[in-house]
Amino acid sequence: MRLAEAARPPKARRVWLGLASVVALVAAYTLLSNAYRVVDPSLLPDPIRGVLRPQILPPTQRIFDAFVQLVGAGASPVGGAYVHTGDHIGGLVEQRVTLQGSLLISTYRVLIGVSVGGSLGILAGLLMGWSRAVDEYVHPIYILCRSVPPLALITYVMLWLGHGTAHVLLPIIYAVFTVVVIPTYHGVRDVADIYVKAARALGARGRLLLSRVVLPAAGPFVLSGLRYALIIAWMTTVGVEMLMADEGIGYLLIGGGMWSSRLEVAGDPAVIVVGIVALALVGYAMDAGVRVAGDRLTEWVKR
Incomplete structure (x- = not known):
């Protein structure tokens, strides 16, 4: 033990x-x-x-009331600063935003970001860790990309793709990708030579060697990177939604700071607290799910 x-x-x-x-x-x-x-x-x-x-610091009773309101009828946020124009405000104050609806939208974005960005990050880390030639060519480019915060890409992405679904998802995918590459890279590099030599002695080559020996051995590193990437995905999602989305939990949070009743703007901190607590609970549950799945997939490590 x-x-x-x-x-x-x-x-x-x-x-x-x-x-x-x-x-x-x-x-x-x-x-x-x-x-x-x-x-x-x-x-x-x-x-x-x-x-x-x-x-x-809103009292707990006010927080509970805000929770009931958000889960039930919903509320009417003004939205992020970028939509504060005459054409948007009239429609947004009539919109009813619920907590569960906002969480579902944000969770969907996080899952897409982790799925796509994580897959690309694992592939890049696997290639960089396995091939020194690929590592020498790609690693400097990766370091440059990793130095750029995901939210710094927002303006360029909007100019490139316009205002739509892709401009919200791309920064999340980018953030997850940059986080997952390094753990996968080090996991592949740290695979014991005895495993590789034994597999080659049994005739394993190329993709078979990577998929059956190297990647499973690097599994704990990959899962550790994915758990951290899940946190980064939530942080990026909320940031993107606060800056440039009109739905999601980040939009709900920014609306809590600029709450409106027919353009009479007054912040409601209880809404912000409800959103933060909901984020914490959902993030904890997702992390626990990844941890349990990871323990089962890498159970052989404990033996």
């Missing part, structure tokens, strides 16, 4: 510790967000009073 596994607490205890930490976080937020009701605000120092205002 590995030392790290021996020192790890039992699974049931880890679950209870995790739940306890979440309950403690919610309790602490509830106390802080209701401080204005319990303590005279004039007794608080200015910096603390400013942070504890309901406009900054």
